[in-house]
Amino acid sequence: MKIVIKNGTLLSMDEKRPQIEYNTDILIDKDTIVKIGKEIEITNIDKVIDATGKVVLPGLINTHAHVPMSIFRETIDGLKLQEWLEDKIWPMEAKLVDDDIYYASLLSFIEMIKTGCTTINDMYFMADSIIKARDVAGIRLQTTRTLMSINGREDSLKRLEELKELIKRYDSYEDTLSFNVGIHGLYTSDEKYVKECIKLSKELKLPVHMHFCENTKEVTDIESSYGRKPSQVLLDNFKNVHTILAHSVKLDNDDIEKLKDLDIHVSTCPISNLKLGCGVPKIAKMVESGINVSLGTDGQGSGSNLDMFEVMKFTALLQKGIEEDPTLMTSYDVLKMATINGAKALCMEDKIGSVTEGKKADIIILDVDNILLKPTNDLISEIVYNAKGSNVDTTIVNGKILMEKKELNLNIDEKIRVKKCEEIIQRIKI
Amino acid sequence: MKIVIKNGTLLSMDEKRPQIEYNTDILIDKDTIVKIGKEIEITNIDKVIDATGKVVLPGLINTHAHVPMSIFRETIDGLKLQEWLEDKIWPMEAKLVDDDIYYASLLSFIEMIKTGCTTINDMYFMADSIIKARDVAGIRLQTTRTLMSINGREDSLKRLEELKELIKRYDSYEDTLSFNVGIHGLYTSDEKYVKECIKLSKELKLPVHMHFCENTKEVTDIESSYGRKPSQVLLDNFKNVHTILAHSVKLDNDDIEKLKDLDIHVSTCPISNLKLGCGVPKIAKMVESGINVSLGTDGQGSGSNLDMFEVMKFTALLQKGIEEDPTLMTSYDVLKMATINGAKALCMEDKIGSVTEGKKADIIILDVDNILLKPTNDLISEIVYNAKGSNVDTTIVNGKILMEKKELNLNIDEKIRVKKCEEIIQRIKI
Numbered sequence: 001m002k003i004v005i006k007n008g009t010l011l012s013m014d015e016k017r018p019q020i021e022y023n024t025d026i027l028i029d030k031d032t033i034v035k036i037g038k039e040i041e042i043t044n045i046d047k048v049i050d051a052t053g054k055v056v057l058p059g060l061i062n063t064h065a066h067v068p069m070s071i072f073r074e075t076i077d078g079l080k081l082q083e084w085l086e087d088k089i090w091p092m093e094a095k096l097v098d099d100d101i102y103y104a105s106l107l108s109f110i111e112m113i114k115t116g117c118t119t120i121n122d123m124y125f126m127a128d129s130i131i132k133a134r135d136v137a138g139i140r141l142q143t144t145r146t147l148m149s150i151n152g153r154e155d156s157l158k159r160l161e162e163l164k165e166l167i168k169r170y171d172s173y174e175d176t177l178s179f180n181v182g183i184h185g186l187y188t189s190d191e192k193y194v195k196e197c198i199k200l201s202k203e204l205k206l207p208v209h210m211h212f213c214e215n216t217k218e219v220t221d222i223e224s225s226y227g228r229k230p231s232q233v234l235l236d237n238f239k240n241v242h243t244i245l246a247h248s249v250k251l252d253n254d255d256i257e258k259l260k261d262l263d264i265h266v267s268t269c270p271i272s273n274l275k276l277g278c279g280v281p282k283i284a285k286m287v288e289s290g291i292n293v294s295l296g297t298d299g300q301g302s303g304s305n306l307d308m309f310e311v312m313k314f315t316a317l318l319q320k321g322i323e324e325d326p327t328l329m330t331s332y333d334v335l336k337m338a339t340i341n342g343a344k345a346l347c348m349e350d351k352i353g354s355v356t357e358g359k360k361a362d363i364i365i366l367d368v369d370n371i372l373l374k375p376t377n378d379l380i381s382e383i384v385y386n387a388k389g390s391n392v393d394t395t396i397v398n399g400k401i402l403m404e405k406k407e408l409n410l411n412i413d414e415k416i417r418v419k420k421c422e423e424i425i426q427r428i429k430i
Numbered sequence: 431m432k433i434v435i436k437n438g439t440l441l442s443m444d445e446k447r448p449q450i451e452y453n454t455d456i457l458i459d460k461d462t463i464v465k466i467g468k469e470i471e472i473t474n475i476d477k478v479i480d481a482t483g484k485v486v487l488p489g490l491i492n493t494h495a496h497v498p499m500s501i502f503r504e505t506i507d508g509l510k511l512q513e514w515l516e517d518k519i520w521p522m523e524a525k526l527v528d529d530d531i532y533y534a535s536l537l538s539f540i541e542m543i544k545t546g547c548t549t550i551n552d553m554y555f556m557a558d559s560i561i562k563a564r565d566v567a568g569i570r571l572q573t574t575r576t577l578m579s580i581n582g583r584e585d586s587l588k589r590l591e592e593l594k595e596l597i598k599r600y601d602s603y604e605d606t607l608s609f610n611v612g613i614h615g616l617y618t619s620d621e622k623y624v625k626e627c628i629k630l631s632k633e634l635k636l637p638v639h640m641h642f643c644e645n646t647k648e649v650t651d652i653e654s655s656y657g658r659k660p661s662q663v664l665l666d667n668f669k670n671v672h673t674i675l676a677h678s679v680k681l682d683n684d685d686i687e688k689l690k691d692l693d694i695h696v697s698t699c700p701i702s703n704l705k706l707g708c709g710v711p712k713i714a715k716m717v718e719s720g721i722n723v724s725l726g727t728d729g730q731g732s733g734s735n736l737d738m739f740e741v742m743k744f745t746a747l748l749q750k751g752i753e754e755d756p757t758l759m760t761s762y763d764v765l766k767m768a769t770i771n772g773a774k775a776l777c778m779e780d781k782i783g784s785v786t787e788g789k790k791a792d793i794i795i796l797d798v799d800n801i802l803l804k805p806t807n808d809l810i811s812e813i814v815y816n817a818k819g820s821n822v823d824t825t826i827v828n829g830k831i832l833m834e835k836k837e838l839n840l841n842i843d844e845k846i847r848v849k850k851c852e853e854i855i856q857r858i859k860i
Contacts, residue, residue, distance in 0.1 A: 114801070321710060
């Protein structure tokens with residue numbers, strides 16, 4: 001299928017192009033962006049999307065989430081983290097079956113399509129059901145089988161084996177599915193096991209995805225079991241390992257200096273970090289040190305939703321406020337975090353993250369003809385600070401139009417999906 | 431006109447009622463809520479609003495804003511506060527004429543109606559034009575003429591005189607308009623003048639509205655001109671003066687302890703405070719000390735928009751995150767800040783702030799039948815953390831339906847309003 005997006009205002013996020021290009025057309029052939037230019041000829045085109053007055057962007061990339069956690073939205077009010085996990089989430093998760101994971105994942109994927117996020121990096125379990133939901137929704141997914149060694153040697157080796165089998169099972173599968181080696185965290189894996197996981201990531205040439213320094217308790221737990229600082233554990237084990245580090249809230253300036261030359265990619269999840277009482281990471285310092293920073297929502301249990309526009313706004317504002325410097329974090333830098341930086345984190349920058357000829361057609365179109373966004377004094381700031389998921393008009397993944405004019409193109413009944421998830425939560429709730 | 435809102439889920443925010451009441455009707459006669467109950471008889475009713483599956487709330491109250499600043503949205507990216515003010519905002523403001531203020535204010539009032547905010551506390555100049563726009567939009571407004579003494583004695587006394595005349599001019603005007611004594615700040619008024627302003631507030635029995643301790647520079651400026659801490663200046667001058675203190679970012683625990691017995695009402699503007707690099711106020715500590723805290727957006731120049739749902743989310747999350755305690759700030763407490771606490775701050779709790787028989791009919795209805803808000807595990811948390819201005823379906827102020835099913839009932843063309851504001855910013859921009 002050949003699609004042309006006509007006459008949009010393009011924020012390509014391609015550093016070789018201008019930041020903003022007006023009246024620009026984009027030609028998509030099958031899954032690929034083949035041409036970007038003015039007044040592209042529209043003969044032999046299957047579909048013309050008129051983007052006049054609209055803003056065209058690469059699809060947003062969520063680099064840390066737990067896809068099936070849609071069903072645990074708003075279950076934490078007034079609770080401490082351990083109470084929430086031990087008394088609510090873990091007992092409920094223990095009751096989940098494959099079908100639950102499928103329906104809960106589908107809810108998250110619909111949420112992504114509606115809010116302009118085209119790629120998600122997931123860490124959970126029962127990945128086959130998540131992938132099954134993904135196949136229906138059409139989202140670009142990187143997933144894993146979560147690895148940890150706290151349940152004994154047999155369980156931890158079984159997890160590694162399951163991950164290997166999972167990856168093998170989907171070998172030569174659709175291009176929109178990829179995997180990483182998901183280590184739950186240093187505090188839930190011993191060093192021997194971490195080394196085994198890293199070995200696997202090297203064998204398979206896949207990135208590692210790991211929770212890291214999310215809160216003070218995690219840091220002290222790691223220090224007590226590893227006998228040294230978490231940053232030192234990274235230095236000792238993760239050299240030349242492409243690693244997506246979720247959170248990294250508790251890294252101080254000294255840690256950042258030490259770690260900056262590793263191949264680490266921080267996925268900051270500011271909303272979840274605040275809600276769980278973790279704190280605010282030193283993102284501006286990381287950026288200054290040259291560390292690649294991208295954005296994540298975390299699961300909806302702590303992050304409330306998968307709306308990447310909210311994550312952009314929180315990321316930008318928190319750094320300015322906490323560091324008491326309004327010049328930090330320009331809007332363009334934050335938009336990069338939500339797009340091309342995310343692609344780099346997931347080892348996908350040759351495929352996605354910018355609207356570039358030759359890349360896959362993961363594109364969103366925003367309707368900014370809205371009095372709430374006017375007058376527009378600075379388009380990029382308007383998108384970072386004032387646009388919402390609800391301004392997304394059209395979502396295209398791998399050349400497929402998943403939503404157009406705010407209407408889902410999927411052959412699914414949203415109300416039935418919601419009802420299914422309501423039934424799940426009724427069944428499993430504590 | 432008699433209106434009945436049928437069968438909604440009511441969050442009345444009235445402490446004498448349950449937090450959530452299902453299948454509840456509300457009868458409005460002219461401007462007043464006359465009855466709340468189950469299955470109210472609907473004979474002789476002019477208008478029935480079916481709220482089945484929807485959530486009914488008191489209209490949200492914004493206790494600190496600068497209404498005409500809609501036109502300055504997103505003009506600050508990458509700038510320091512003083513650069514922004516001195517090189518951009520002040521030169522642009524100097525060019526504003528009455529008509530500009532009218533059109534810019536109308537834009538803000540439309541924004542309020544669309545995002546469920548029914549009352550706003552404004553501090554700016556050319557109040558007649560703001561009031562003229564308010565008369566068209568139907569919003570409940572508290573306003574002032576900003577008082578300061580930095581331009582010499584003649585100017586400062588003229589400002590006081592203009593405020594008195596303004597209030598007199600609208601004596602016995604509509605009930606939806608009220609005034610306060612707007613002192614710009616201690617750093618822009620000397621102590622003698624502050625005392626004169628307070629004297630006027632006592633004579634007129636009106637609250638004072640003042641910027642206070644927004645950032646570090648303001649604190650040091652006050653210390654150098656008053657020779658003592660800002661909190662001490664308050665203690666010395668503001669006893670028994672009902673005072674709305676905008677921001678209060680730089681109050682420490684000691685200040686809060688000292689000030690808690692004054693009649694102060696803090697209006698926290700978290701989004702603006704972050705964007706301007708001011709920091710995060712100790713809101714949880716203020717609440718614990720019994721200080722009434724309500725919510726504000728500040729002007730759109732620093733706050734981006736007037737969406738009170740965003741302000742609720744930021745307020746709740748920042749305190750949990752900064753204090754590293756997720757049990758702080760329950761959702762219900764935050765919803766109180768956006769409603770009844772705001773009414774208390776503006777000396778209006780006998781009129782608005784809750785859905786209560788005898789109070790004025792300022793009511794909003796939220797459409798929560800949206801996959802992005804599902805499944806709903808905790809309705810109040812869902813509203814605070816996940817609902818958006820765009821979920822507002824109906825907005826009623828003083829018994830008048832200003833928006834129904836997301837359609838404005840005003841006889842104005844939004845596109846023309848936007849164009850007017852775009853012309854203004856083109857004309858005045860630096």
